[in-house]
Amino acid sequence: MLFHSTRGKDKDKTFEEVLMQGLANDGGLFMPDSWPQVDIDHLKNLSTFLDIAKYIVPMYTGSSFENKDVEKVLEKTWHDFEKKELIETFDIDKSLTVLELFHGPTAAFKDFGLQLAAAFFNKTLQVQNKTAIVFGATSGDTGSAAIDACKDFDLIKSFILIPDGNMSEIQRKQMTTVNRPNVFPILANGTFDDCQDIVKKGFKERSFLKEDQYLLAVNSINWVRIIGQICYYFFASLKVNKFSEPLNFSVPTGNFGNVFACYAASKMGMPLSKIIVAVNNNDILDRFFKNNDYSKADVTETISPSMDISVASNFERLLYDFYFNRNSQKCSDHYTDFPSKGIKIDEKMWKKSSELFLSYSINDDSTYECMKHFCDNFNYIMDPHTAVAAKAVIKLNNTLSNKTVILSTAHPAKFPIALKNAEINLDNMPKNLEKVLNMKEVEYKLSASEDSIFDFIKEKNK
């Protein structure tokens, strides 16, 4: 199985190349050349998340690694989870289940994708006898999950830019209390967009890299993150009804990575009814699914900060595969003037949406109300991101048949202010989070300028 870009020019890439490169050279996103197909009867007989990962992941890694080596990597990949099964489910009622993806070390679902990425980064670096720098900006959970996933690998140094802004104190502390010689959390005096720009320039210039050193991207466009996420959709289907009937999945979405993993699982043969694309006030995706209007708007800060985005990078993969039937020319044409001009696709093609997708944009007041509703009526406390997905299910309930799974992407304890505003008392906190609260913060304060940040990395990279 090889990979190619959604824009067609960068192709015949191995798994390892796609992993280490991140974004395709033509500006597109990597896709597998075909969708590997699962045997549902085989999956029905598996039981753990790891069993499923050992079945799914090798379908994508064959161009670079032997299956037995991949299995060895996977046995060590997901670590420091607070639940033995990694994922738990909570049944709200007969037709509604919450899939808790937040039992990992950073208490958000991003541990699934980033621990897999880190494991394969490390494996590749060992084989090639090289080192790497991870460079990224974070508005919330990506940075902590990336730092945590890479911190035990000496071949990798992580530099994460933390902007001024809407991040919760716990989210920041998860990055600043790690205190390892290969981890550099940088408090950059600027906005998230300033930080993103610096990261983008860093990937162009590479001035701080040593010879033979990789610069690794950990943002959600990396295909390996999607693979890790595909696995838990199969796990959910196994747990909820052993694949006996197609499920609906309601997914709180920002960059569309998690939704795309659901779509990918269905292309691989997982029974699927509807995908609910649940967003906060940053509603570019909802505008597309409702009105065929995919145009960039300014970011508004919400109580679900990990979904505060102006464009959804992984959406390009859906345009390419689902709407354009893998026509890369069409895909690159549509992105020529984006984001200065919005994307609107052929009306006939766009109508295809309704086969599979529903969407809803939920504002902060409705999010609070939903948190309160589930707490009062079901004694279940959810974080604001999860509540966006839960509220979308309530709004769309009339149009849904089949059972629905809500993806719970973060532990509520990560968002104490939102809990307080919703008048919810949470009395248990994951040990991984409790730990960071009282630890000393070590961070580097720099201005959000290329020079100061690139110089800093160069110095620490000696």
Ligand SMILES: *Cc1c(COP(=O)(O)O)cnc(C)c1O
């Ligand atoms: C990153 C994140 C999301 C959004 O995920 P995407 O894959 O970008 O759509 C949702 N919830 C939480 C808690 C997150 O950290």
